[in-house]
Amino acid sequence: MSSASLTSKLATEEQKLLACIHCGLCLEACPTYVITGDENDGPRGRLYLMRAVGEGKLSNESRAFERHIDRCLGCRACEQVCPAGVEYGQLLEAARAELFSSATQRGFSYKALRFALKHIWLQPARLNFAFAVARIVRNSGFAGLLLKTGVARIVSRRFEFGLALLQSSSRKSGPRFNTNGKQANEPQRVAASSNGNSAATSAMLFTGCVGEGLFSRVNKATARVLKVNGIEPSVPNKQVCCGALHAHAGDLAGARALARQNIKAFSDNEALPIVTNAGGCGAMLASYGHLLSGDETFAAAARTFSERIRDISQQLKLVGSKAGASVPTGPVTYDASCHLLYGQHAGEAPLEMLAAVSKLNFARLEGSDRCCGGAGIYNLLEPELSREVLAEKLANIQASGAQVLATGNPGCQMQIGAGAFLAGLNLKTCHPVELLDESYAQAGMYDDDQF
Ligand code: SF4
Ligand code: SF4
Known part of the structure; x- marks a missing residue:
């Protein structure tokens, strides 16, 4: 060019x-x-x-x-x-x-990425189907079998790591809770959210494609935690992927197409905050104002949309989250998602959310503000450098003595979980809101009559 x-x-x-x-x-x-x-x-x-x-x-x-x-x-x-x-x-x-x-001849991985972004990620039905297949491979134990028998490694290290990423998104990769899932009330899925509630008592949930495809338990935990704290969540049903993968790959046309759909999906009540639990999605959604600044039709709406974006920890900080009971886990540490920290500027809010879990056995993590090497699908596109970045993170986690790692982004959770699994570490991974959710369950704050 x-x-x-x-x-x-x-x-x-x-x-x-x-x-x-x-x-x-x-x-x-x-x-x-x-x-x-x-x-x-x-x-x-x-x-x-x-x-x-x-x-x-x-x-x-x-x-x-x-x-x-x-x-x-x-x-x-x-x-x-x-x-x-x-x-x-x-x-x-x-x-x-x-x-x-550009006309640059990229490798197979980048060509496959372009194909997937265009023909799968921009087509919600195909994307849902792809995640359904991924869940079958994960939940049937097939991914685990390929990993444990070493067949995955024989295929290639990249394939092995990809399967380990999928495996680490399962509930089994998280801490075992006695009550987890018992109060799995679905947040209200609505075509529109003009329910008349004020912004202080309602919020719209952005569920995310990977979030809903592989981590729906985190979305449910987020909804329950919001409810306990007096915020009624609703889930606009026309929402789509945030477009982060497209933007990171340079496909700005694809990212803008998704942004416009999301702006429309969340437009019924612009007084309501939009709550996310994924740092990568949140940072992308917060950048729609910039992404669509040259779009005469959507520029103003995009700015308004971006101003409404809050991570679950930021939303709870605003209202002051209720304290729960203690949670029976080993030492817990926290790793900051780069996009939550540097993109959404969440600061200490996720740690304050964790502090609402009574008597949490917290272990400080050296370098928690440094990238884990996940970075979307960087781990599959640039595996060697990603592995080196991850090695430092795993060494710091081991030094902390933690048995549970909480982090506010599915990509980071999968990257660290996969690395820990392949390294044979005794480490469970979860989202901080899952710990708070369990803390509320342990405290008996989920009353079936109430929900
Ligand atoms: S060298 Fe780095 S820190 Fe200095 S101005 Fe440039 S980007 Fe900023
Ligand atoms: S890898 Fe380096 S240059 Fe790239 S965003 Fe991170 S700190 Fe900046």
Whole structure:
């Protein structure tokens, strides 16, 4: 592709690129730079490459541009420490859009990703079918059998890790609770939510494609916890995938198509907050205002939509969550999802949610603010570097002595769960809201008459 068309994609971000003062303060925050020591695998080097492409000095089909942009986790830890306020996440999105539209010959994995994004993720019926098949493979024990017998590894390490990711989404990978699931009341699924309730007493739930496909128990726990805290949840039934996978892959047209559908699905009562329990989805939903800023029809609605997004922990912090009873588990630690921390700026809210669990045996995790290497499906696209990032996380978890790891994003939960399983660690994984849900169940706060 010519420089002129490259420039047309990055031109709108020129001022953001020029904001970098090349101080290098972001380097040590960057997991890929720390591992490889290569300037081009750090934020400053990647920004140089983006600028060179934007100025037409480097083709967007160049191997260096492709390689180092692909190897970025998109964790946005660099944004947090940047004194110049460089909006790296938005620049990365533009760089990946360049790659997506270039004629660069990508490997099989990237071609398969493009196919899946277009022909499965944009088609809700096909996506539901794909997750139904995945659940059969997981729940029948077939995935576990392939892993335990070593057949999965014989096929390839990537296939083995993919199966381990699926396996680690199962309920069995979480802590065993005595009461878990007994109060599995479905949140109300509605075509519209014009129920007349005020924003303080109602919320709309964004359930997510992976969330509903593989972690519906977390969505149910979220709904129950909201109810106990006086917030009536509803689930708009026209909602679709948030588009994060598309945006991270550079398919901005696909991401925008999904964004428009979600804005319409949640538009019936714009006074209500939209609650998510997945850091990756939440950060994406909160960026719709930017994503659709050039769309005359949807720009204003997208900004309003983004302002309504809250993680479950942020919503509970606003109302002050009720305390529950203690939960019978071993030591519990918490790993922050990058997108929850740096994208949604949830800060300490998830830890405060955990603090509502009485007498929780909490173990501090060194480096909990660093990426686990999951990053959407980075673990399957860039497996070697992902494994190195994950190894540091697993070592820190082991050092903490935790037997349960709570994290607020399904991708992180699967990445850490898969790594722990393949390393033979004694570690269970769950969402923090599942612990609070169990804490409420232990306290007898779920009264069948009440729900
Ligand atoms: S997003 Fe993460 S991996 Fe990418 S440059 Fe920033 S810190 Fe490094
Ligand atoms: S910290 Fe910010 S300004 Fe400094 S090199 Fe990194 S991106 Fe550029």
